[in-house]
Amino acid sequence: MKTTFTSRALTALGAVGLTAAFSLGSVQAREPFTQAELDKQQKALWAVSKEGYDLWHGSKPSMSTNGLGCGNCHPDGAAANPQTFPKFIPAFNRVVTFREMINWCIENPQAGKALDVTGPEMLAMEAYAFQLHRGKPIEPGLASRQTSPVRVEYGKGFPSKPSMIGKDTRE
Amino acid sequence: MADSKIENSSKREFLQFSGKAGLSTMVATAAGVNLGLVDLVHAQPGKKVTPFRFAVISDSHLYSFKDHKFDTQLMDAIEQVNNLPVKPDFVLYGGDIAQDGTMDQLEKGKKILSNIKSKMVIIPGEHDWYVDMGTGWNGLYGANNPESGQRKGRKEYWSFDHKGVHFVGLNNILVDDFWTAQKMTGVERQTHMSMLEGPWGGLWGIHAEQLAWLKKDLAKQSTDTPIVLFSHAPLWDYYPRWGFGTSDGAEIRAMLARFENTFSFHGHVHQTIYNKIGNMSSVGAMSTSWPWPYPDVELAFPQSRQYRADPGNEADGMGSYYADISPAGINVQHQPFADSLTPWMKNGFKA
Numbered sequence: 203m204k205t206t207f208t209s210r211a212l213t214a215l216g217a218v219g220l221t222a223a224f225s226l227g228s229v230q231a232r233e234p235f236t237q238a239e240l241d242k243q244q245k246a247l248w249a250v251s252k253e254g255y256d257l258w259h260g261s262k263p264s265m266s267t268n269g270l271g272c273g274n275c276h277p278d279g280a281a282a283n284p285q286t287f288p289k290f291i292p293a294f295n296r297v298v299t300f301r302e303m304i305n306w307c308i309e310n311p312q313a314g315k316a317l318d319v320t321g322p323e324m325l326a327m328e329a330y331a332f333q334l335h336r337g338k339p340i341e342p343g344l345a346s347r348q349t350s351p352v353r354v355e356y357g358k359g360f361p362s363k364p365s366m367i368g369k370d371t372r373e
Numbered sequence: 374m375a376d377s378k379i380e381n382s383s384k385r386e387f388l389q390f391s392g393k394a395g396l397s398t399m400v401a402t403a404a405g406v407n408l409g410l411v412d413l414v415h416a417q418p419g420k421k422v423t424p425f426r427f428a429v430i431s432d433s434h435l436y437s438f439k440d441h442k443f444d445t446q447l448m449d450a451i452e453q454v455n456n457l458p459v460k461p462d463f464v465l466y467g468g469d470i471a472q473d474g475t476m477d478q479l480e481k482g483k484k485i486l487s488n489i490k491s492k493m494v495i496i497p498g499e500h501d502w503y504v505d506m507g508t509g510w511n512g513l514y515g516a517n518n519p520e521s522g523q524r525k526g527r528k529e530y531w532s533f534d535h536k537g538v539h540f541v542g543l544n545n546i547l548v549d550d551f552w553t554a555q556k557m558t559g560v561e562r563q564t565h566m567s568m569l570e571g572p573w574g575g576l577w578g579i580h581a582e583q584l585a586w587l588k589k590d591l592a593k594q595s596t597d598t599p600i601v602l603f604s605h606a607p608l609w610d611y612y613p614r615w616g617f618g619t620s621d622g623a624e625i626r627a628m629l630a631r632f633e634n635t636f637s638f639h640g641h642v643h644q645t646i647y648n649k650i651g652n653m654s655s656v657g658a659m660s661t662s663w664p665w666p667y668p669d670v671e672l673a674f675p676q677s678r679q680y681r682a683d684p685g686n687e688a689d690g691m692g693s694y695y696a697d698i699s700p701a702g703i704n705v706q707h708q709p710f711a712d713s714l715t716p717w718m719k720n721g722f723k724a
Contacts, residue, residue: 269438280668311687345685
């Protein structure tokens with residue numbers, strides 16, 4: 203699969219070179235993505251980010267046994283900029299990835315069950331956090347330097363209805 | 374020492390603000406413009422004040438779970454206040470005693486708060502309010518607060534005079550109805566309001582009824598009486614997206630303009646913060662539940678930002694504070710559970 207993709211990509215690059223050499227007016231290896239294709243890609247990214255938003259706000263009960271969700275301490279993903287990872291975290295006494303940090307928060311302040319680091323839910327959490335930090339510099343750093351959240355204009359954001367899942371009214 | 378530091382710093386900050394063309398944040402720009410109006414002559418509460426102390430505990434966010442860590446953390450703050458060598462004349466609870474606004478949480482809060490050895494007055498936060506629009510909260514906590522000309526059954530805002538100071542408690546977490554059109558239940562409405570970045574509530578305020586009451590209440594006070602306002606959210610535009618502000622804050626501050634000394638003490642922000650707008654000094658409270666990051670806003674007094682040396686330290690960034698009022702001014706001392714105060718705040722500061 204990978205090989206096929208790579209060979210296709212190389213072929214495409216070759217085509218770009220040839221096209222560029224013979225036609226100054228056109229440098230495209232293929233037609234650009236159609237609007238329909240772009241819409242599909244955007245929709246897929248948005249769906250994953252939206253799932254991350256729900257998880258961030260308590261939609262998966264196993265992530266917490268004390269009612270706390272990521273959003274309690276990290277509204278709008280504040281102080282949780284994935285672009286500052288790998289980062290030294292005193293609780294680990296070593297440099298960790300963003301995904302490890304997410305699981306640390308789930309297991310410690312939230313006293314919940316960690317997510318599969320390669321699973322779709324972790325991907326969704328990461329996608330949401332990245333969405334919120336678009337445009338921020340990539341700056342691996344130290345935990346002691348608090349990262350600023352992205353300044354979100356007042357507005358709809360992710361206007362999903364409260365899921366009511368994972369709330370403290372389960373018992 | 375702290376005084377001159379505050380004044381110098383604020384002037385410097387103002388110059389920074391005014392020098393930054395195109396600063397995109399409405400909040401910081403507004404703060405900068407407002408700072409321009411401030412000559413920052415430190416407030417003196419006046420000769421008729423008899424010295425006394427009050428303490429503030431805020432934002433406990435109690436869950437329904439039995440033996441939840443936040444129950445213990447609230448007790449820790451109560452112990453801090455009860456063990457003060459100089460007792461406070463009263464304790465203000467600054468709102469958000471509950472997390473989900475349910476009766477069991479409000480009742481648990483009342484039970485834990487009954488351990489406070491001083492008299493307590495209380496104002497609501499948004500987490501206490503939106504399941505039933507304050508009915509449960511008023512029923513449980515209204516009796517703590519003074520009768521002061523409010524509409525019957527509305528003791529979430531109040532005022533009283535104590536040793537030469539006029540104290541006012543406000544309910545500034547009221548938003549316009551977004552729930553009827555969406556056919557939301559009370560619990561759904563609360564769940565939405567409980568989310569700091571919830572998109573539907575918009576910036577809250579005290580609204581018309583309280584504005585009219587406040588105007589009447591303040592009209593009776595002479596200009597040399599120090600006015601201290603308690604509210605859950607700040608009375609200045611800090612970061613409206615997270616409810617760090619009050620929609621009618623400008624109107625409130627306009628009412629205060631004729632007074633020589635005005636102070637605002639608020640909760641909601643879960644962090645140490647200090648500001649001065651017009652003639653109003655403003656002090657924020659740490660929570661007893663969890664600390665919040667500072668939003669991406671340039672502060673007029675950046676040195677009031679607490680240190681978060683180790684975000685993994687769960688005791689870090691929370692606590693209570695007390696304020697000593699005397700004819701010389703108001704001195705505020707934060708009491709963190711762990712060592713998270715900036716040097717500027719460690720030995721108290723003059724508000």
